[in-house]
Amino acid sequence: QQQVKQSPQSLIVQKGGISIINCAYENTAFDYFPWYQQFPGKGPALLIAIRPDVSEKKEGRFTISFNKSAKQFSLHIMDSQPGDSATYFCAASPSIAYSGAGSYQLTFGKGTKLSVIP
Amino acid sequence: DAGVIQSPRHEVTEMGQEVTLRCKPISGHNSLFWYRQTMMRGLELLIYFNNNVPIDDSGMPEDRFSAKMPNASFSTLKIQPSEPRDSAVYFCASSPPKGLAGAYEQYFGPGTRLTVT
Numbered sequence: 001q002q003q004v005k006q007s008p009q010s011l012i013v014q015k016g017g018i019s020i021i022n023c024a025y026e027n028t029a030f031d032y033f034p035w036y037q038q039f040p041g042k043g044p045a046l047l048i049a050i051r052p053d054v055s056e057k058k059e060g061r062f063t064i065s066f067n068k069s070a071k072q073f074s075l076h077i078m079d080s081q082p083g084d085s086a087t088y089f090c091a092a093s094p095s096i097a098y099s100g101a102g103s104y105q106l107t108f109g110k111g112t113k114l115s116v117i118p
Numbered sequence: 119d120a121g122v123i124q125s126p127r128h129e130v131t132e133m134g135q136e137v138t139l140r141c142k143p144i145s146g147h148n149s150l151f152w153y154r155q156t157m158m159r160g161l162e163l164l165i166y167f168n169n170n171v172p173i174d175d176s177g178m179p180e181d182r183f184s185a186k187m188p189n190a191s192f193s194t195l196k197i198q199p200s201e202p203r204d205s206a207v208y209f210c211a212s213s214p215p216k217g218l219a220g221a222y223e224q225y226f227g228p229g230t231r232l233t234v235t
Contacts, residue, residue: 043226
């Protein structure tokens with residue numbers, strides 16, 4: 001299975017600071033890159049996603065930056081809050097042209113546990 | 119609107135026992151995924167179904183694991199016999215048909231925390 005490598009494994013940020021999580025992928029067929037957020041005791045939920053036709057996507061305090069040539073993408077959380085404390089997963093999926101029969105299969109990174117301290 | 123429903127939420131069993139995890143996907147979704155989450159290995163895709171048909175089961179760890187989807191609204195993941203190394207949180211997720219809004223998104227259930235002693 002094609003990998004998506006995520007770093008760091010854990011991150012501690014002061015309230016109001018910027019949290020940055022990085023991911024790198026190998027499969028050039030990937031063209032959908034979501035980030036999922038998981039709170040303790042809950043399942044992951046989609047936070048924000050990007051396609052490679054843009055280099056950046058912003059939704060509120062959350063921004064994805066995408067570098068197609070480097071095959072890297074990152075999540076930036078501005079003005080980090082204690083309520084942002086969660087595990088964040090990057091993921092990637094190929095387009096319909098490559099995914100074959102069935103569904104859009106996501107390949108997940110191993111996750112980053114973010115702790116925002118007051 | 120109900121999300122993905124999983125049961126039980128917690129399961130504690132002894133080594134060698136059979137364990138059955140259940141999932142009800144979101145109505146109208148035609149793809150269903152079973153994941154296992156551990157600290158060491160993160161989120162691992164075990165198997166996924168499309169239109170009730172298993173498409174990729176390459177992530178199923180061994181023959182002790184089996185999954186079924188008898189209809190569009192129900193799936194089971196069975197472990198027989200269970201072993202302590204199967205202890206993990208098992209998630210079920212579903213997604214809408216291709217071409218519909220949200221088709222790329224997977225909607226996760228709350229998970230089943232399995233402990234095998």
